[in-house]
Amino acid sequence: MLEVALSHTFAGFALDAEFTAPGGITVLFGRSGSGKSTIVNALAGLLTPQAGRIRLDDRVLLDTARGIDLPPHRRRLGAIFQDSRLFPHLTVSQNLAYGAFFAPKDAARESRDKVVEMLGIGHLLKRRPSALSGGEKQRVAIGRALLAAPRLILADEPLASLDEERKAEILPYFERLRDEVSVPILYVSHSASEVARLATTIVVVKDGRIVRKGRAEEVLSDPAVLPAGVREAGAILGARVLRHAEDGLTEVDAGGTVLFIERIDRPVGAPLRMRIHASDVILTREAPSGLSSLNMLHGTIEEVRAGEGADAMVALSTGGGRLLARLTRRSVASLDLAPGVAVYAIVKSVSVAPGDIAPGATEEP
Amino acid sequence: MLEVALSHTFAGFALDAEFTAPGGITVLFGRSGSGKSTIVNALAGLLTPQAGRIRLDDRVLLDTARGIDLPPHRRRLGAIFQDSRLFPHLTVSQNLAYGAFFAPKDAARESRDKVVEMLGIGHLLKRRPSALSGGEKQRVAIGRALLAAPRLILADEPLASLDEERKAEILPYFERLRDEVSVPILYVSHSASEVARLATTIVVVKDGRIVRKGRAEEVLSDPAVLPAGVREAGAILGARVLRHAEDGLTEVDAGGTVLFIERIDRPVGAPLRMRIHASDVILTREAPSGLSSLNMLHGTIEEVRAGEGADAMVALSTGGGRLLARLTRRSVASLDLAPGVAVYAIVKSVSVAPGDIAPGATEEP
Amino acid sequence: AEEITVFAAASLTNAMADIEARYEATTGDAVTVSLAGSSALARQIIEGAPADIFISANSEWMDEVERVGLVEEGTRVDLLRNELVLIAHGLRAPAVEIGPDMDLAALLGDGKLAMALTNAVPAGIYGKEALESLGQWSAVEDKVVQSDNVRTALRLVAAGEAPYGIVYASDARAEPDVTVVGTFPEDSHQPIIYPAAGLKGEDRPAVDRFLEFLKGPEAKAAFERQGFQTLAE
Amino acid sequence: MTDWLGPEEWQAVALSLKVSFWATLASLPAGILTAFALARWRFPGRELLNGLVHLPLVLPPVVTGYLLLLTFGRNGALGAPLAELGIVFAFRWTGAALAAAIMGFPLMVRAIRLSIEAIDVKLEQAGATLGASRPFVFLTLTLPLMLPGILAGTILAFAKAMGEFGATITFVSNIPGETRTIPTAIYAFLQVPGGESAAMKLVLVSVAISMLAVLLSEAIGRRIASRIEGV
Amino acid sequence: MTDWLGPEEWQAVALSLKVSFWATLASLPAGILTAFALARWRFPGRELLNGLVHLPLVLPPVVTGYLLLLTFGRNGALGAPLAELGIVFAFRWTGAALAAAIMGFPLMVRAIRLSIEAIDVKLEQAGATLGASRPFVFLTLTLPLMLPGILAGTILAFAKAMGEFGATITFVSNIPGETRTIPTAIYAFLQVPGGESAAMKLVLVSVAISMLAVLLSEAIGRRIASRIEGV
Ligand SMILES: Nc1ncnc2c1ncn2[C@@H]1O[C@H](COP(=O)(O)OP(=O)(O)OP(=O)(O)O)[C@@H](O)[C@H]1O
Ligand SMILES: Nc1ncnc2c1ncn2[C@@H]1O[C@H](COP(=O)(O)OP(=O)(O)OP(=O)(O)O)[C@@H](O)[C@H]1O
Numbered sequence A, B: 001m002l003e004v005a006l007s008h009t010f011a012g013f014a015l016d017a018e019f020t021a022p023g024g025i026t027v028l029f030g031r032s033g034s035g036k037s038t039i040v041n042a043l044a045g046l047l048t049p050q051a052g053r054i055r056l057d058d059r060v061l062l063d064t065a066r067g068i069d070l071p072p073h074r075r076r077l078g079a080i081f082q083d084s085r086l087f088p089h090l091t092v093s094q095n096l097a098y099g100a101f102f103a104p105k106d107a108a109r110e111s112r113d114k115v116v117e118m119l120g121i122g123h124l125l126k127r128r129p130s131a132l133s134g135g136e137k138q139r140v141a142i143g144r145a146l147l148a149a150p151r152l153i154l155a156d157e158p159l160a161s162l163d164e165e166r167k168a169e170i171l172p173y174f175e176r177l178r179d180e181v182s183v184p185i186l187y188v189s190h191s192a193s194e195v196a197r198l199a200t201t202i203v204v205v206k207d208g209r210i211v212r213k214g215r216a217e218e219v220l221s222d223p224a225v226l227p228a229g230v231r232e233a234g235a236i237l238g239a240r241v242l243r244h245a246e247d248g249l250t251e252v253d254a255g256g257t258v259l260f261i262e263r264i265d266r267p268v269g270a271p272l273r274m275r276i277h278a279s280d281v282i283l284t285r286e287a288p289s290g291l292s293s294l295n296m297l298h299g300t301i302e303e304v305r306a307g308e309g310a311d312a313m314v315a316l317s318t319g320g321g322r323l324l325a326r327l328t329r330r331s332v333a334s335l336d337l338a339p340g341v342a343v344y345a346i347v348k349s350v351s352v353a354p355g356d357i358a359p360g361a362t363e364e365p
Numbered sequence C: 001a002e003e004i005t006v007f008a009a010a011s012l013t014n015a016m017a018d019i020e021a022r023y024e025a026t027t028g029d030a031v032t033v034s035l036a037g038s039s040a041l042a043r044q045i046i047e048g049a050p051a052d053i054f055i056s057a058n059s060e061w062m063d064e065v066e067r068v069g070l071v072e073e074g075t076r077v078d079l080l081r082n083e084l085v086l087i088a089h090g091l092r093a094p095a096v097e098i099g100p101d102m103d104l105a106a107l108l109g110d111g112k113l114a115m116a117l118t119n120a121v122p123a124g125i126y127g128k129e130a131l132e133s134l135g136q137w138s139a140v141e142d143k144v145v146q147s148d149n150v151r152t153a154l155r156l157v158a159a160g161e162a163p164y165g166i167v168y169a170s171d172a173r174a175e176p177d178v179t180v181v182g183t184f185p186e187d188s189h190q191p192i193i194y195p196a197a198g199l200k201g202e203d204r205p206a207v208d209r210f211l212e213f214l215k216g217p218e219a220k221a222a223f224e225r226q227g228f229q230t231l232a233e
Numbered sequence D, E: 001m002t003d004w005l006g007p008e009e010w011q012a013v014a015l016s017l018k019v020s021f022w023a024t025l026a027s028l029p030a031g032i033l034t035a036f037a038l039a040r041w042r043f044p045g046r047e048l049l050n051g052l053v054h055l056p057l058v059l060p061p062v063v064t065g066y067l068l069l070l071t072f073g074r075n076g077a078l079g080a081p082l083a084e085l086g087i088v089f090a091f092r093w094t095g096a097a098l099a100a101a102i103m104g105f106p107l108m109v110r111a112i113r114l115s116i117e118a119i120d121v122k123l124e125q126a127g128a129t130l131g132a133s134r135p136f137v138f139l140t141l142t143l144p145l146m147l148p149g150i151l152a153g154t155i156l157a158f159a160k161a162m163g164e165f166g167a168t169i170t171f172v173s174n175i176p177g178e179t180r181t182i183p184t185a186i187y188a189f190l191q192v193p194g195g196e197s198a199a200m201k202l203v204l205v206s207v208a209i210s211m212l213a214v215l216l217s218e219a220i221g222r223r224i225a226s227r228i229e230g231v
């Protein structure tokens, strides 16, 4: 549990932020120049705010009122910066070793080989940072922070310079950190899809202030806050591979319903987690026919939450788990949707992107 | 017209690329470390490749065989780098003036005020780069390149560090440059949505080689090439604002069909361009009812193109213009879709994101 | 055999090398000679330098050492004497009659007269004194260029930068590119004396031995070979 | 206050200032050029030039002065032809400035070179892509970014010029009002018994001047740094 | 070859090497510390320290030598107590090394300081967030990144030590085998008729040694630069 209260002023910019990060991945979301990096710097101990308190679990990292200000190296927050900040005189391998060297010997840590493989930097180990591409640098920086066995990971737009595929490879690792290793992560991002994908908690920063904070599902269903991100809200369905058809589709079983997704490279019987974006879901009261869409799930509406704008978020329970659908309020009205109503959810198979399929069992039943 | 043929070897990496950029925006798309920045550096004249030719219109910029190698400043390619490379000793305003100072006096150029406003950097003009956030830096770098009145703009992931909203604000400017100013742009990106949005031509780089190049529509309909980008292929519909309903929706007229989109701030009667993502479109042969989706267009199939995987791209003509729909081949088969067949296209209103609504008339009728 | 250290004015470099070798050969003592400007040596002695014998290029610095009480009583002797000469650049410069009647200024024309520092370095001080007593100083004052030591002044004349210079006879002797065109009368300046003395310290026979040797015939010959006149009996 | 030092001493102070100022100023362009060449260019004779630049440090000052005399004296290899053109160093304050400049040159070049080597070439490349030709890139980017080194080099060269003695007196002797700088005046005082206190007064003046120069350069340095590193 | 110079001259060459080596090596830690303090710390007396560091440049070497004599001589303020501890500089080669170290100190400090100021503090911050305490950050990041300046400072100090004359001869005299370095030997030769050619031989030896040192430092510098800037 990270508790943060900071205020600091630059000429022309005032930060006044207070939030808690309960664990998992807390995403600091906000526009360019809103103050995200300033918060990260203050957390890392690189900027002493004019006033503030920072507490991580039972350790006070900063309390300007009480004159406490732990130096960066005693905070043990693994920082991944917007600019990679690799050490130019060290090889990639030495850069990776740097953090690990200072990590307490008994700290739980990832194995170097695993991190190297996951980040795809095995062939770069002997190079120096100047011989790396932008994305390669950032991957090394991520590895360096992970290997320092930090108590909390501070990631300032770590994936901004990575391609979608690489992102898709690394995102699950952050998910794993969130779900398995239980290192809390403060993740700065301006990418709505990363937010939707990763966030346990979302803190929205605007002009140096926190304008919204809360559990991801709540914040994501508020279009006023995340104008560009609303399309990305979604739910996770648990499924199991049924078979690989020869026309390039894979059939999966989501709690009794057969769904079709683009072929994935998982053995038959393997469990899957699929994120289905709320805005990719169309609801209908009668089973439709003659539609190009192949995936249909039967479910019951659990909750209808109208946003502040034209939108509403409908949660329904299906055999595969809880599903979110984003509709217009007008549609909610015209279809007369309300808790308890049985509906069909139509999901286009192709909208289940490979990046949204994570191997492993769902937590949700 | 930019013609490029390059080969260059680093220890452990070989570049061998040949492509032409016919005008408009040519997107170099490829994974981290695939060689995109290396190509950009060679074009800018910052790296002399072991062998190569570069021609821009009738000017030979490089021809290693003939010993021609124009220095960077005589190439006049406005480069926007992955790392902003702002001049630390100059203020933002001086950084902007830098390129403009060297631009030929008679060159067509954007007005400084316009660029400043478009990039939202008016309040930063007196600062030095060290007092800017990551995204702010990058915006200034974009402005600096634009104001140099270049013959071609080289943009190496210019938007990677920007938030979606800011991207949404700047992307149209690149579109305008493409459509109006006729400065050709070579745009490096790993973001499929930027690719889909901007590209006239797409050049796909992989491990230092060009694995695919062609007109954007062609390349985008090939899922094998753009695995993460396929969801982003789309078409542009011309429309006109009909009315703003009080439930937060705006009704528009797309060639006779009424569509509902999230409220936009345009006057009634204003023309619009809306991008509709191919994967957000569901086709049906009979007019459906009882669906949560509000938008339906009637049209006739013009072309069905099966991709290499499980997908197919269906193009249909509607009253509002040509529309693309991405389906599975299985759906194409089961619905028996073929050119000439009349279908209904269902589009979820909310999937028309604000960033995809550009004011101005469509070129397509 | 003992070890002794001699601090000697740098202008004695060649002579001291000669004497050192002969003395060591005859006595078996080991002599270390440190050569520097008299002022530096005197100050070092005053600050406790491990010197047993001091040979100064002028009396003032020996006086200074004596005043501080570092000279062993009864050991100070005036060892050598030098002459002040006027030199000219080149091998065939005509001789100059040095006296109150000479017109040094005319001789110089728009050339320079090279000397050592006229208010600091002995050769310069004596030279200025001589010119003053011969009534020449005010006429040539503006043409004088002063070096940090005599050798530099000599070098200026040798290089032809200055047509004339005032140096010690001992310096002028061996320089091939200059001609001695005249010697300043002995009474035109204070006598140019090189005093030597033993310095306070443990009573050591070798110190006395060396002081005696300096006055002896072998040393005299060595000094004279370098153009010095010997004084001590 | 003017009584505290005699007129001849004040003359030496004024002359030292003049000599040091011009020595520093005049060697700056050559210093920048040499530093740039050593830092950036690969050319035959580069190592030789580099060694040459260090020579005034390596050689005893007297030797440097002597070599200057042989080169720039009236009959010197360069001195004679230059004299035809009316440029005379021998026994002039300009010669003192030349000696001081040469003695300070290695210090100036090294400082500037270090600064050049610390510049991120990518910034200059960015300038080139914006249309700036090499000379312009140099003037607008390289030069401002190497200011810390130029400043450091300047102050080192100035301080060295204030203290230079051996090469100066050997090359241009000691002519009151022309080449009699503070160090030669101090040297003269120290040659005679009892001259220490007069020498110390000049030492104090020299130290005061140099301290002021150092303070000034620090203040300028802070401004430059804050410009480059941010407000 | 050994005939070319007499044994006394070879002795002077060996001594100069020893003195320069130790002068440079021993002043390095102090040089690094001083440069670091001046570059990074704000403390009362900072400007004073900065001025003090420049003093050996500003003062004529004779004055520096004299001050050293007064301070570190047998009867000197520091010399006497140090002698009690068995540390003697007066008229020892260690004193020659001390004089050389002090004369080269301003050059060394400036070069190192410039390098420190060119380091991107953000890298050190990154090191701290990875758990490295200040001393570790210094050792693993700051120090390696300031190597170009350390190298430049070292070579300057070494060259200066090879050429130092005025302060040395004034402080520790010119005692063969103990304090008679190449420059003082050259001086002695130049004091007597016909000594020029012998002096020139020593000048050549000195130049050769320094050229080698400069070449070596360039080679090391290139390695360092290629490490930092990339293969
Ligand atoms: N040293 C400084 N002096 C003055 N203003 C500063 C300074 N550093 C940052 N700022 C300003 O503070 C604000 C917040 O900056 P910050 O770097 O925290 O933004 P950010 O949210 O991380 O943006 P981005 O997404 O572009 O990285 C910006 O408006 C920036 O201009
Ligand atoms: N100086 C160099 N020496 C050796 N290899 C290099 C050097 N510069 C780049 N490379 C390698 O060349 C390849 C291409 O690099 P480049 O910077 O062009 O990639 P990129 O496509 O721009 O990647 P990114 O999206 O991460 O910026 C990479 O594998 C990189 O490691």
Ligand code: MOO
Binding pocket: C009, C010, C011, C012, C036, C037, C038, C039, C057, C121, C122, C123, C149, C150
């Ligand atoms: O012998 Mo001296 O003391 O150099 O004039």
Ligand SMILES: [Mg+2]
Binding pocket: A036, A037, A038, A082, A156, B133, B134, B135
């Ligand atoms: Mg930021």
Ligand SMILES: [Mg+2]
Binding pocket: A133, A134, A135, B036, B037, B038, B082, B156
């Ligand atoms: Mg790149």
